[in-house]
Amino acid sequence: MKKLIALILSTSSAVAYAAEPVQYDVSFNNAVHHEARISVTYSDIGDAPLQLRMSRSSPGRYAIHEFAKNVYQVWVVDGAGNPLTFTRPSPYQWDVAGHDGTVTATYTLYADRAGGTYSGIDLTHAHLNMPATFMWARGFDDLPINVSFSPVSEAWKVATQLVPTEDAYVFTAPNLQYFMDSPTELSNFSERSWDIESNDKTYTLRLAVHHDGIEEDVDVYLEKAKKVVDQQIQIFGELPDFDYGTYTFIADYLPYVSGDGMEHRNSTILASTQSLHQAEFQQLGTLSHEFVHAWNAERIRPHRLEPFNFEQANMSLNLWFVEGFTSYYGPLAIRRAGESSVKDFAELISNPINTVTYAPGRSFASSQGMSTQAPFVDAATSIDPTNFANTFISYYTYGAAIGLALDLTLRAEFAEITLDTLMRQVWETHGKTEVPYTTDDLRAALVQVTGKERFANDFFASYITGQELPDYKSLLANAGMLLRLANGGDASAGPVSFEFEGKAALITQNTIINSPLYAAGLDRGDQVLSIDRLNIHSADQWDNAIGRYSPGDTATIRFIQRGIERTAVLTFAEDNELEVVTYEAADMAVSKSQLAFRKSWLGVDSASED
Ligand SMILES: [Zn+2]
Structure with missing residues (x-):
């Protein structure tokens, strides 16, 4: 109103x-x-x-x-x-x-x-x-x-x-x-620019870097940025028609700024407390992410964010696509540009896979539901504690995991159709035209590119409005990549973070549903004293204590909760962290078709080219 x-x-x-x-x-x-x-x-x-x-x-x-x-x-x-x-x-x-x-x-x-x-x-x-x-x-x-x-x-x-x-x-x-x-x-920033032809027009891309490094750093960064931008143009088929013919990367790489990246129509803010040299140019990750947004966010725009209302919080159901798919494509473009290795990329995708596999948040809401929580989590501050550690999964992570699953599924089940095909379709129907989209428009685009209404409906019902877990192990096998336990056989008490105040081991975050610590009745604010006869006064002592047990073993954990000393039985689980590695790295045979799949996806077929 x-x-x-x-x-x-x-x-x-x-x-x-x-x-x-x-x-x-x-x-x-x-x-x-x-x-x-x-x-x-x-x-x-x-x-x-x-x-x-x-x-x-x-x-x-x-x-x-x-x-x-x-x-x-x-x-x-x-x-x-x-x-x-x-x-x-x-x-x-x-x-x-x-x-x-x-x-x-x-x-x-x-x-x-x-x-x-x-x-x-x-x-x-x-x-x-x-x-x-x-x-x-x-x-x-x-x-x-x-x-x-x-x-x-x-x-x-x-x-x-x-x-x-x-x-x-x-x-x-x-x-x-x-x-x-x-x-x-x-400011007195370093400045570079380059021109790109797209659709018979010449666009100027400018790189402004306010930093305390040397000019050669900016030259090296410029060449990396050019390669990543070229890969992204290949994904979407063309550059956006930048207003006034120009796009500007506005970078502040200084110890006194606040690390961030923020997309805009014809520019982006890139901020890091590290210099390019110090970070070994890892700022390229944010640059890649934000430039994907020139298509996906700024022009392919979800309907509730347009026009933007500066008087209240703006909520979208589709941040899994806005931020999640962008988070999938940022590192993928860097991999295809040859600026990261297959091994680096495999390590990166392990993170969203672990999160959607284990985070209890998935039982609380779908990726759509998580998108609606953004006003409470995206640089939001409050003094009353939340249970987000259990109920929330970032739509960045959740959406990246869905983007990965959809890309691998399309590549495995349809000839010549990939997530790039879908992104181009959405670009044609909603990006170039700047007609804001709804979730159903995205589903319709998936019908359009696959020709299979049933497939698109099932995918959205399972992973966008539903809360199912994709079968990453078999999806990754198509590319000759193995999803396996990273520390199989090790005991774990579950995810926990401590703050050590003198000798006191204080739990600083909510314990996680279904974890051994949660089941034993420990939570944020509790002070762990000992496990069996081992006192806990440091992170090393905690790791050392856990290392003495096997999955299924029990121990007595002694702790102070709300001023009362208590004991509980801690039953250790197996450390279930997953990792993604190439079949080659796991000494497994990799087939020609797996290598061809990998090359089409990541731009390189052999781990030896890392
Ligand atoms: Zn973003």
Whole structure:
């Protein structure tokens, strides 16, 4: 309902008053203390009260973020410079009445977390995520926007998907949705670019890296990025038609940023506390993931996220596809580009397989159900504990596991049809056309590419709306890959994390349903004292104690719970962690057809080419 009212307001105000573009002016006189001074001006807006807002959410990050908390010293004037009073109907809103058709609001923003969702300002850069930074007025979503920056230093350049003008520090946006989607980095960054032809058009890809490394690092990274981008174009068949012909990777690789990656229509934020050299270019993983989003998220877009509502949390049923399938393709593109080995890739897919196989969360909700939990888990903060360790599986992990299963199933059961075929189909019907999709549209696309309604219905009923476990062992066998126990025969008390305070071994996370510790009645906050006659004062002592037992053995565990010393019988299970290895690595014979399957999938047929 709210959304509808906003829409009507915006149409009527734009038509009735033909208002001027919204003007933002940004300066950083107190950058050393992480402040910006920002003003926003609405002109020719008639006499209705102006409702100024700070966003409560940011595209691509699903929790509520109260960005208004970092806004202060708000000062409002009319077109003649006369001070105006405002009222506060909510913590996120400033209502201004009695103006002369022009309103300028000026405020101070505090910003000290440079990443995908927040802003960070200091003497080295102004890293601005727009919803965290800019106040906006309800009802003017369709007005064009001008923004003018006063940089701290003339050495500062600007990396952004905003539309450039003749002035290097002035940019425009066609409307509020685009402006909010356009994070902006001002700093003395290293810059590279390359051109790609696609559909008879030339697109420029820019790489802006704010870092403390050397220029040669950026050159090496650039070549890796080019290879990964080429592989992704092969998956989708073409580049997205980037607005304004340009896509910008905006990277901050500095110890004082907050590690992150965030997709946008024509750019991405890549942040890591490690330098390229220190991380041995592992930042390529996030780069690959975020560039897949240029197709899958930014244009192939789930219907509930479009248009984005900055006043509340935005929920989708399809994050298993948005984030999960993207998480599957990020490392796959890197493997096909030759920037990781088959062994690396096998290790990576072990993680989602282990999670969906064992995490109790799968009995609580489907991958669709997990998607609806995003507002509670994606950079969400709360002080009351949750049972997510038992009830939740990340839609990144769950979706990656489903993407893997679907790709292997299509390759095994259909000639010439792979997950790439499905992605291209969805790209044609929903990406290029930018018609937001529903879960049923994805099912229909699977019918379209396979020609088998029954197969598509069964797959969705089993793994998307259902909670079944794919048969990874037989699926991976098609590629001559073995799913096996990594530590078979070892005893385990189940997943547990300790914090050692002096000699006290405190359990810091919820114990996991069906695990030996859970069954013995231990939980978060308990202090483990001993197992049989072995005292537990360190992680080594814990591992050493467990190592003395075999699966099925029992021991007496002594612990303090809520101030009471207790004992329980701990029955050890077998360490059930799974690993994926090539048949060659397991000294098993691998057939020609398995190698051909592997080559078509991973771009290389022999583990010896690692
Ligand atoms: Zn993502």
